[in-house]
Amino acid sequence: MAKKLWTAGMAAALAVSMTACSSGNNNGNASSAAPAGSSSAPASGSASATATASASEKPLDKVTFSFFNGVAGEKDLNTNETTIGKMLEDQTGVNFKIEHLVGDLNTKIGTMIASDQYPDVIIPDAAIEEVLKAGAFIPLDDLIEQYGPNIKRVYGPYFERMRADYGGKIYFLPFGPQVGEYVADPNINQGAFWVQRRVLKEAGYPKIKTLDEYVKLVEDYVAKHKDENLTGMITLTHDWRFFATSNPPMHLAGFPNDGNVMVDINTNEAKTYAGSENEKRWLKTLNDLNGKNLFDKASFVDNYDQYIAKLTSHKVVGFFDYGWQIGNAMNVLKDAARKDQAQDDYVYFPLPVTFDGTHDQYLDPPGWTSNRGAGITKSAKDPARIIQYWDNLLTDDNQVLKSWGIKGETYEVDDKGRFYRTADQIAKLDDAFNEKFGFKTYDWDWPQYGTSSTLADGNAVAPGFQPEVFQLSLTEGDKTILDKYGVQTYAQMFDKPEDRPWFPAWSIPKEQGSPQQIWETKKDDLLKKYYAKLVLAKPADFEGVWADYMKEFGKLDTAGYEKWYTEQIKKIVEVAK
Structure with missing residues (x-):
């Protein structure tokens, strides 16, 4: 695989991850007429025209497929209940009835495996190895060859890696392959040490680079405002989100989020930070803060909703977390600041803190997540129709539809062909609108272009990555603080990511019950036992x-x-040359 593939890369998204019930076994050779929209074309800038242009000349019989997504907390629905989903149904005749996880993932998947009956499509999330081991997914190679020109265009550069990971066959389509040029996220949706803007303002907007400087900043502010009953720092430990508390040692040591290991970029040697001096130093910092009554002890018992509520209470001065995980809190705080500029003081600002203050790698490098994705099961009644739907979704026009929406309604195009959104359009894109329109449904859990991709005409796939949209979305408080630090985007506060062909290392497949998987389970149990x-x-x-x-x-x-991880990483580097 060409080295340049990895240089282009994609922004990983973590992550983090249906019931016209079907039965019977299908070997993946079922035949259906491919929709006319299955060939790729440059984005026209008019998604509303896409449905007409892409619709089959002879209407296809409508069909509903069941789709199980192994991620909890989302709303079950039919895709054709959304604007985007209805337009895609008009093109293909296909609707998906999506069911999300309730309860324990392994129990849910285990029940499916025991009965040998599955929804048509499954996103198994962390249980993907169990689904593969049970033989629940059908190989997609022949279907892609027959019905997937856009799948081949988008995923083709990754086929060698996909087949190498899973015994020479393609069993599922991962999310987010890089397409076109790589464009960086101007916001911080990955890791950072966050602090209230009023803290930086009162301190004269200092450049905070080390953990010691960050802690002193927090301590000094709380000491000066004793009457406000402030919490110096808080951490998130609830359920699978425990990594928000256990991951900082690798970032403080100057490494990106590779999961349980830090990988030397020169030697490709993988070392875990659990049980290391880096971990000890981080936990001792929290211990010292707790000793000074500056740490929220409830961090080890609060659930996620309680954590988010505290972040919006104006009482928490600082914390470490990933931008995508605190989005709900940040939206509340920024919405308040737009209505009342004085509320900007309580919005959090990201800082690239490390132990020595020299080199940070918080921003994700281009990457390829190979152990998460959507697969078609052996219970699927018409795999060809499903693969055709996915292929149709991967046209430039439909990637515009799922990301930008409809021209004149949710975005505009200037005389140079650049996509942008007006202030009114940005204002109406609240949760209720995004849910009804389908932006939430089609946000991530589908075969699609990676978030950092560009379209054939040079526009960013993700509206938030488009400079015109980012600048218009800034509040007066955003503009003020960015100007104080001499940058135009939040990403410019951080060092540029280095090229790491294996990134993210956490996505390298591990079989359930393997020594590596057992090590991770036991390690996680130890952390949850001892961190508090x-x-x-x-x-x-x-x-x-x-x-x-x-x-x-x-x-x-x-x-x-560590030996196993080092061997896997070196294999990937060889493939990527």
Whole structure:
């Protein structure tokens, strides 16, 4: 695979991830007429015209497929209940009835496997290896060859990697391959140390680069405002989101989010930061803050909703987290600031904090997530219609539809062909509108261009990555603080990401029950057992608790885990040359 593929890359999205029930077995060779819109064409700038241009000359019989998404917390619906989904149904005759996870993912997938009956399409999220091992997904190679010209165009550069990961066959389509030129996100949707803007304003907008500087900034502000009952720092530990508390050591050491390992960019050697001095230093920092009554002890019992509520309470001075995970809180704070500029003080600002203050890698490099995606199951009644729908979705025009919407309604085009949104259009894109229109439904869990991709005409696929949209979305408070730091975007506060062909390492497939998967499970259990003890211990007792933690951690085969990861990463680097 060409090296340039990885240089182009994509912004990973973490992540993070249907019931006209069908039965019977299908080997993937079912025949259906391909929709006329299955060939790629340059974006016309008019998604409303796409439905007419792409519709089959002879209307296809309408069909509803069941679609299970193994991610909780989203609304179940039929895609044709949304504007985008109805337009796509008009083109293809296909509707999907989407069911999202309720309860435990492994239990839900296990029940499907035990019955050997599946929805037509599954996004198994973290249980994808179990679905593959059960033989629930059908190979897609022949279907793609027969019905997928756009799939071949978009995913073709990745086929070698996809087949190498899964025994020479393609069983599912991952989300977000890079298409066109790479365009950086001007916002910070990845990791950062966040602090209220009023803290920076009062301190004279200092350049904060080290963890010690960040902690002192927080301590000094709380000390000056004792009457406000402020919380210095908070962390998120609820359920699978525990990584918001356990990931900082790798970022503080100057590495991107590769999961459980930090990978040397020169030697490709993988080392875990669990049980390391980096982890110890981070936890000792939280322990010291707790000893000074500056850390929220409830961080270890609060759920996600309680965490978000605290971030919008104006009482939390700082925290570490990923921008995509705090989006709900940031939207509330920014909406308030738009209505009352004084409220801008409570909006959070991202800082690229490291231990030594020299080189940060918070921004994701171009990457390829190979262990998440959507597959067609052996229960599917007409795999060809599903693959045709996906292929039709991958035209430039339909990528414009799912991301930008309809010209004249949710975006405009200037005389140079550049897409933009008016202030009124931006204002109406609230949760209710996005849900009804389909922007939420078609946001991520489909075969699609990567977020950092560009269209054939040079426009960004993601509206938020388009400079014209980003600048118009800024509040007066945004403009003021960016100007104080001499930048035009938040991303310019951070170092540019380095090219890492394996990124993100966490997406390298691991079989359920493998030594690597067992190591991760045991390690996670240890962290959840000891982190609260370490952070909430009396400062004088910290070393003793750390010794207990390391004694148990030493029982894990960490050397074997690191050796396996290093071997996998070096294989990927060879493929990418």
